[in-house]
Amino acid sequence: ICCVWEVSTANFVFFCCVLVVLSDMSMALCCRLARSSERLKLVLRHVAMASTSAESIPQQKAEVNGVNINYVKVGTGDHPLVLMPGALGSFVTDFGPQVEKLNREKFTVVGWDPRGYGRSRPPDRQFGLDFFHQDAADAAALMQKLGFDKFSLAGWSDGAITSIILAGTYPQLVRKMVIWGGNAYITAKDSQMYEATRNIDNWSERMRAPMVQMYGEEYFRKTWASWIEGISQFLHQRNGDICKKEASWIEGISQFLHQRNGD
Numbered sequence: 001i002c003c004v005w006e007v008s009t010a011n012f013v014f015f016c017c018v019l020v021v022l023s024d025m026s027m028a029l030c031c032r033l034a035r036s037s038e039r040l041k042l043v044l045r046h047v048a049m050a051s052t053s054a055e056s057i058p059q060q061k062a063e064v065n066g067v068n069i070n071y072v073k074v075g076t077g078d079h080p081l082v083l084m085p086g087a088l089g090s091f092v093t094d095f096g097p098q099v100e101k102l103n104r105e106k107f108t109v110v111g112w113d114p115r116g117y118g119r120s121r122p123p124d125r126q127f128g129l130d131f132f133h134q135d136a137a138d139a140a141a142l143m144q145k146l147g148f149d150k151f152s153l154a155g156w157s158d159g160a161i162t163s164i165i166l167a168g169t170y171p172q173l174v175r176k177m178v179i180w181g182g183n184a185y186i187t188a189k190d191s192q193m194y195e196a197t198r199n200i201d202n203w204s205e206r207m208r209a210p211m212v213q214m215y216g217e218e219y220f221r222k223t224w225a226s227w228i229e230g231i232s233q234f235l236h237q238r239n240g241d242i243c244k245k246e247a248s249w250i251e252g253i254s255q256f257l258h259q260r261n262g263d
Contacts, residue, residue: 057099059119064141065134070119071112071142075104079175080148082110082139086157086181087227088125088220090118093210094156110151112142114162116223118214125223127230129237132158136166140173152176161243168246184247185240191232198228 061068072091081102085094091111099111114135116125128134139162143151152175155163160182167174183190200208200221211220234242 062142062145064138064145067115067120067123067138069112069115069138069142071110071146072099073108073110073146074099075102075106075108077103077105077107079106080108080110080143080151082112082143082151082153084135084139084153084155084159084163085112085114085117086159087231088117088211088215088223089157089159090120090214092118093214094159095154098154108148110143110146110148112139114138124219125226127226127233129233131230132161132165132243133169135162136169140166140170143173149173150175153178155179155182157181164243164250165246168243168249171250183242184244185242186231186235187240188235191235194228194231198225200224 057072057074059070059072061070063069070090083091083095083098085091090113091099092113095111099109102109113120115121115138116123135158150173153163153166155161155177156179160179161184163177163179164182164184167177197203200211200217208220211224214220215223231242234240
């Protein structure tokens with residue numbers, strides 16, 4: 001398991017990193033320290049760069065916690081790795097290059113679409129106060145259903161948050177973890193920044209098109225607005241805390257890669 005936090009003036013901060021490959025160290029985390037306000041820029045930029053080349057890989061369905069979850073499994077390696085997508089993301093949009101190019105002799109890679117995202121519909125996506133915990137429970141159950149009792153996590157954006165919760169709640173299942181672009185708490189400033197993106201008509205075509213292609217405009221518009229309300233509820237109902245408690249449960253060795261602004 002990775003210990004994925006740093007304490008600064010009693011507040012947790014989170015990280016942004018680029019996944020290259022999971023190392024053979026007992027624990028691995030490559031990351032750049034990031035403010036949660038920077039996360040929004042990363043999310044929107046990532047949407048614009050979404051890859052669809054992984055769509056050609058055969059996809060399957062598995063019933064998990066009462067929902068048919070869409071997933072793909074490639075490789076035969078003895079190191080199982082599950083890819084955890086970000087907000088409104090799927091394995092196709094968020095992890096196409098990893099699904100295609102990670103070493104299939106070393107890894108068994110599982111990409112999945114969280115419930116209400118990608119092809120794991122129906123149901124429509126719901127954003128109750130437990131939506132990150134629901135994703136963590138679904139990911140854990142999916143991997144166990146596929147026969148993996150211990151596995152590693154690569155989590156981006158909301159998937160980084162879900163990874164923290166999964167690792168903190170089910171430590172016996174997690175081998176290693178790499179996360180980037182997530183945040184353990186939300187501030188009023190962050191909430192205002194998210195709110196400013198609510199109207200997708202103000203997005204550039206380059207940023208809007210991949211999500212419209214996947215969801216259709218109506219579902220994308222509705223679900224993005226619901227995500228903003230869902231993430232902001234942590235500010236109003238939990239004093240901004242998204243997963244600080246779960247992060248405090250994680251024990252292990254951490255490796256941090258910090259990049260200065262402009263580097």
